Amino acid sequence: MPEPLESPPSGFLTAPVEIRFRIYYEVLVKETPVNFGFERCHLDAPLVRKPAGLSSALLRVNKTIHREATRILYAENLFQFPDAYCFRQPEGDCFSFYSAVPYVAPFLQQIGSNARFLRHISINFPKSFASRRPPVLQAAFIRVLELLKESCTDLRTVEIVSETPNGLLPLENIEQAGQMLQTLHDGGLKDIPSLEKVVLVHPDHPMKEQISASCEALRQHAPSIKWTVQRTKTPPMTRTSTSYLSYI
Numbered sequence: 072m073p074e075p076l077e078s079p080p081s082g083f084l085t086a087p088v089e090i091r092f093r094i095y096y097e098v099l100v101k102e103t104p105v106n107f108g109f110e111r112c113h114l115d116a117p118l119v120r121k122p123a124g125l126s127s128a129l130l131r132v133n134k135t136i137h138r139e140a141t142r143i144l145y146a147e148n149l150f151q152f153p154d155a156y157c158f159r160q161p162e163g164d165c166f167s168f169y170s171a172v173p174y175v176a177p178f179l180q181q182i183g184s185n186a187r188f189l190r191h192i193s194i195n196f197p198k199s200f201a202s203r204r205p206p207v208l209q210a211a212f213i214r215v216l217e218l219l220k221e222s223c224t225d226l227r228t229v230e231i232v233s234e235t236p237n238g239l240l241p242l243e244n245i246e247q248a249g250q251m252l253q254t255l256h257d258g259g260l261k262d263i264p265s266l267e268k269v270v271l272v273h274p275d276h277p278m279k280e281q282i283s284a285s286c287e288a289l290r291q292h293a294p295s296i297k298w299t300v301q302r303t304k305t306p307p308m309t310r311t312s313t314s315y316l317s318y319i
Contacts, residue, residue, distance in 0.1 A: 084135055091139060098129050099144045104151035104193055107178065145188035149230070152178065154195050155211075172197075172211040179222045186222040193230035193272075197255070206251045208258040216259025226265050231255065232272045245285065249292025256294035271300045 083091065107120055127144070130137045155174040173194035179186045194215070200206045219226055252271070260269055273286065286300045293300070 084133075088139075091136075092143065095129070095140045095143045096147065099127070099140060100147045104149040106151045106153075107174070108153055141185055142188050145182070145185050146190045146225070149191040149193055149228075150178070150189065151193035151230075151232075152195075154198070172209060173215050175215050176218055179218055187224050189223040190225055190227040191230075192219065192223065192226065192228070193232060196231050196233045196271075197251075200251050200254075204247075206247075206254045208254055213258050216263070220259065220263045223263075224265060226263055227267045228270065229260060229263075229266060229268075230270045230272050245288045245292060248289055252289075252292065252298065253294045256298075261295070267297065269298045271298065273300070 083094075105120065130140055130144070152173045152175050155172050175192070175194065197208060197212050199209045199212065219229070256269075260266065271289075289300050290298075
């Protein structure tokens with residue numbers, strides 16, 4: 072997004088910096104993730120932000136506000152990405168799709184040097200694990216992790232979301248699940264020097280006691296002390312084709 076033209080200091084800019092930053096937080100930081108989606112379901116579809124009460128109009132006031140507020144916008148929010156959709160083959164009168172890798176690259180390209188401010192990213196658990204034993208990461212998924220390392224030099228947290236409590240991560244087979252986490256770790260997460268925490272997120276489930284026991288067992292197989300496992304009542308990322316807003 073082009074920077075706004077500079078203008079003379081306004082009443083807002085004469086306020087103490089602490090007051091300005093408090094306002095930036097109120098306007099630009101969300102308690103829930105900043106989600107993205109597609110206008111169409113194919114690999115090259117533009118990645119766009121879902122309307123969820125986050126307005127970036129403040130960034131366009133002038134260069135000073137843009138410079139001050141941009142860091143807060145990107146550093147303090149959790150950015151949550153869907154999977155890239157690929158055409159597979161026609162099935163009757165329609166095409167079937169499969170999700171390949173997190174659709175992170177176009178976002179990093181769009182925000183340019185602001186990627187260095189990103190601290191919190193949320194992506195999906197790799198679907199390529201579902202049919203491979205031992206688990207193998209797709210080259211495209213490894214490239215996503217490389218992009219995060221190269222572009223997000225202050226990245227602190229990576230969330231990896233499993234769609235269902237059992238789903239793609241087989242909690243009934245803890246040893247196998249541990250191998251999957253180790254593959255993710257070795258595939259690129261261990262090489263991000265700024266990374267402080269990797270959170271494996273499971274949506275909540277009626278079988279809470281069983282899932283809790285499985286999560287606790289899985290923690291014992293985590294690749295490093297940076298890894299944690301948690302349940303959440305927040306539903307996983309939506310992958311429906313809808314009309315959304317443009318980039319931040």
